[in-house]
Amino acid sequence: MKRLGLLIFAAALLLAGCRHSSPQTPKPAAYGTQITEVSGGKQLAQVGSPLPQPLVLQVNGADGNPVTGALVTFHGDGVQFTPAQALTDSSGQVTVEAQLGYNPGDYQVTAETPKSGGGAASMSLREIALGYEQTVGRMLNDKYCIRCHDPESTPERVSNLDNLSPAPHQFTDGATLNRISDADLTNMIAHGGPALNKSPQMPAYGATLKPAEIKAMLSYIRTIADPPYQTPGVKYGK
Amino acid sequence: MDDNNKPGPLRSRPTLRELAYFGGVSLVLLVSLAIAPAKNYFSDWRHYQKSYLKIAAERQSGTLVRSFHGGIRQTWIAKLGVVDRCESCHVNMNGALVGATAQPFRKHPPIPHEIDQFGCVTCHRGQGPATSVEEAHYTTEAWEQPLLPAKYLESGCGQCHLGPLEGAPKLSEGRNLLSSMGCVHCHNVSQPDGNQLTPGDNPPPLTHIAEKTSREWIYAWIKNPQAYAASASMPNFLLNDQDAADISAFLMAQSTPSAASKVKIKPVAAASPSGADAATEATTLYGASFCSSCHAVQNEAGNLVGGNFGPELTRVGNKVNPDWLRRWLNNPAAYHPDTRMPHYRMDDKQVALLSTFLLAKKDNDLLANVHLSPSTADSVAHGKKLVTEAGCAACHQINGVNPPQNFAPDLTRVGSRALAQVVFAPGMKHNLPDYIAAKIHDPRSFGPGLKMPKFTLTDSQTDALATALLAQTDRAATYPKELIISGARPSNYHPGGDAGKLMDDLRCLSCHAINGNGGDMAPDLTWEGSAVQRAWLEEFLKNPNTLRPALIRRMPKFNLNPREIKTLADYISVAYQGPGFDSQTLDTHSLNADSAARGKQLFYSKYGCQSCHIADYKNDKGYVGPALTSVGTRLTPVWTYKWLKDPNALRAGTLMPNFGLKDEEARDLTAFLMTLKAKQGGGK
Structure with missing residues (x-):
């Protein structure tokens, strides 16, 4: 019986030792009541790759002012954060790098900050990982589609969106595009707008792109849709 | 018992x-x-197969359960050396069990290859024959190459695809960097087809450097190139003050007079304009010469504006001697025979304007604290020793120092390097991808005595370089020849004769490709003679106003004289003809007014061409493609016809889609486009 006691004691010691060796949690110096996104949501990255921009979040107090020294913890299935926990800086912000996992698709990133009276304030960001097919789609998008479907203008690439009437849909416009079936979208890319009684200003790409490229394009459009696109049909859990 | x-x-x-x-x-x-x-x-694979069957049974999918063949599943591909048992656990690779998101049952995302033809380890690495999770995925005593982290996956593609590959941007970027950052000056990187990567940068010769700059600038530059120009690709050798001073002493001492130094230039005062008007004129000249197509300048907001083909000019006034700059603007090749910079035919006034404008780009603090003691024979000798040891001559031409041979480790098989041969820095994980990335990111972290300098790279550039290097595997070297897809290699085409000399002087091939040789900054000119009308070509060479106002990179004005223009136009219109641009393809007599009217209808209604092109400035707004308001004086009818039929066949990679036009539609559109003429002959 004595031996058993000793064994349990040793095990407890070992466990305690293990806990100590795990990375140290920074001690919060202050507590906020609310956490908000400054930048870094809805980014695209290739699978397993870091997001192009860091995640920047801000913790505010009850008075709405930023809180310095509040602890922010990041979680996300398959996402690696450097660092995973940080204290807010003098402007009440934390900046972390995030690397997405192996799967293409959506990643949910949650940031949490403890409140002074217990409990925690949290918020979620959506990040998107591109697999092979979506990467091909993105390259095609950047080459052929972006000039008319993206309102953003750069000196190298002036947007043509405002010159067109009716204006083309942005590919992130899930509210509209999610309601169009895969077959219809494929037809529109392959045979142009008139195939679905839409504007002839959308040219037909069927003789320019291979079927696999049109499929890749479709996959890209579905992946970046906001709100996210839900595959029709049976849904299963894990 | x-x-x-x-x-x-x-x-x-x-x-x-x-x-x-x-x-x-x-x-x-x-x-x-x-x-x-x-x-x-109790093996892992049995456990997973049971779980799989359990999920299938829960879904009451009898067919899935009945069609399941248990046991070790092996893919054997002798010619690739693949023996994979991954599918023993990853039983749902084809996605028959819909919606399974947790590993090992996730469906393999779509890729352009069949898994049973290439196996898993070809791309993912890891140990194919292993049947336990631990041994297959991680570093164990018996197996040192674990599964490849996802961010380097494109290296798998790079084993067979040796050129740029759509869908593998990281790999392509990495290979470009190996070339453009000059890695391959020192390291040999050969591909399985025997192709050796060649440097894509153009390091200047240092043989006449005393003419160009000061010893103080050399000192500051080699101490920290990025302090002078944030975008500089020259790496940092982390030299101490004494060594940098000695190297600068040696470089000044070895310099000999260049051919340019014999050129007489007018004294500054005589030709130098001054005042606000001159400044405006100089800014206009800098813009009109399209210097920013190749050179960047940091603006007040700290952003680089301009191209990266030539060196950044933000602080060029700190660097160059005024006389050298004027001689350089006068004719760059006299100083650097292999420069990519064209010979602008500027007059003395223009040279004076531009050099004054450039010399004003300086930061007075840059060299304020550089005070070097005079060079001595000892410091020069020590400098030469350092230059020889550091391998400076691998990139730069230097008097009295030969380019070193086999200077740095050969990286041809670096993607399969055995970990036993690798010296890891303290505290780093013992695996190859991390080692390669760390070595690229901070070479001196492996020991202060190492030679490799520190390059200025972003994290994603480091990942891209590591991806390209991880593609250099032993495995790739043993693949059957028919699997290897070589990249395009530049031809050694150079135009001949008087026009050839002129085109070399203007460095046309720095931006334009012709017959498989040249740059990709401007349109390929291989069939330019078939494409454009002779009158337009002459007008364009005289005064190259751009077809695409939205572009930053444009053809500069070279101030060619009429004889030079005739020589070039003659050569281009005769020598650069494509196949099948004749009356058999298109009978120009059929392009009549009726046809043009039908073409106009097609242009505006059926095909909506005005969404990207402007045919009439009053109504059309599209500017994705070039403006077509004077296309009838620019392009030949037969080129226009063939272009409309299949643009990609005439210029690979063009944005213009192939509309699959019928012959008569293409003919009608051509007829319409040919009616769009410039107001007064050529030009605008």
Whole structure:
């Protein structure tokens, strides 16, 4: 019986030792009541790759002012954060790098900050990982589609969106595009707008792109849709 | 145990103790014999196959359960050296079990290859024949190459695809960087087809450097190139003050006069304009010469504006000697025969304007604190020793120092380097991708005595370089020839004759490709003679106003004289003809007014061409493609016709889609486009 006691004691010691060796949690110096996104949501990255921009979040107090020294913890299935926990800086912000996992698709990133009276304030960001097919789609998008479907203008690439009437849909416009079936979208890319009684200003790409490229394009459009696109049909859990 | 308790024939009855030992030993033997089957029974793959069947049964999918073949599943591809048992656990690779998101049952995302033709380890690495999770995925004693982290996956593609590859941007970027950052000056990187990567940068010769700059600038530059120009690709050798001073002493000492130094230039005062008007004029000249197509300048907001083909000019006034700059603007090749910079035919006034404008780009603090003691014979000798040891001559031409041979490790098979041969920095993970990335990111972290300098790279550039290097595997070298897809290699085409000399002087091939040789900054000119009308070409060479106002990179004005223009136009319109641009393809007599009217209808209504092109400035707004308001004076009818039929066949990679036009539609559109003429002959 004595031996058993000793064994349990040793095990407890070992466990305690293990806990100590795990990375140290920074001690919060202050507590906020609310956490908000400054930048870094809805980014695209290739699978397993870091997001192009860091995640920047801000913790505010009850008075709405930023809180310095509040602890922010990041979680996300398959996402690696450097660092995973940080204290807010003098402007009440934390900046972390995030690397997405192996799967293409959506990643949910949650940031949490403890409140002074217990409990925690949290918020979620959506990040998107591109697999092979979506990467091909993105390259095609950047080459052929972006000039008319993206309102953003750069000196190298002036947007043509405002010159067109009716204006083309942005590919992130899930509210509209999610309601169009895969077959219809494929037809529109392959045979142009008139195939679905839409504007002839959308040219037909069927003789320019291979079927696999049109499929890749479709996959890209579905992946970046906001709100996210839900595959029709049976849904299963894990 | 009592069953064993029988009298032996040869000995007297065993004692109880002997029996106990015997029993114990038998028990141990039995247990140890049972270990193997038990291990097999409780193996990872059996566990996962059972879970898979359980999920399938829960979904009441009888077909899935019935069609499932259990046991070890192996993919054997002899010619690739692949023996993979991954599918023993990853049983749902084809996605038959819909919606499974947790590993090992996730469906493999779509890729352009069949898994059973290439296997898994070809791209993912890891140990194919292993049947336990640990051994297949991670570094173990018997296996040192673990599964490849996802961010380097494109290196798998790079084993067979040796050129740029759509869908593998990281790999392509990495290969470009190996070339453009000049890695391959020192490191040999050969591909399985025998192609050796060649440097894509153009390091200046240092043989006449005393003409160009000061010893103080050299000192500051080699101490920290990025302090002078944030975008500089020259790496930092982390030199101490004394070594940098000695190297600068040696570089000044070895310099000899260049051919340019013999050119007489007018004294500054005579030609130098001044005042606000001159500044405006100079800014206009800088813009009109399209210097920013190749050179960047940091603006007040700290952003680089301009191209990266030539060096950044933000602080060029700190660097160059005024006389050198004027000679350089006068004719760059006299100083650097292999420069990519064209010979602008500027007059003295323009040279003076531009040099004054450039010399004003300086940061007075840059060299304020550089005070070097005068160079001595010792410091020059020490400088030469350092230059030789550091391998400066691998990139730069230097008097008295030969380019080193086999200077840095050969990286042809670096993607398969055995970990036993790798010296890891303290505290780093023992695996190859991390080693390669760390070595690129901060080479000196592996020891202060190492030669490799520190390059200025972003994290994603480091990942891209590591991806390109991880593609250099032993495995790729043994693949059958028919799997290897070589990249396009530049031809050694150079235009001949008088026009050839002129085109070389203007460095046309720095931006334009012709017959498979040249840059990709401007349109390919291989068939330019078939494409454009002779009158337009002459007008364009005289005054190249751009077809695409939205572009930053444009053709500069070279101030060519009429004889030069005629020589170039003659050569281009005769020598650069494509196949099949004749009356058999398109009978120009069929392009009549009726046809043009039908074409206009097609242009505006059926095909919506005005969404990207402007045919009429009053109504059309599209500017994705070039403006077509004077296309009838620019392009030949037959080129226009063939272009409309299949643009990609005439210019690979064009944005213009192939509309699959019928012959008569293309003819009508051509007829319409040919009616769009410039107001007064050529040009605008």
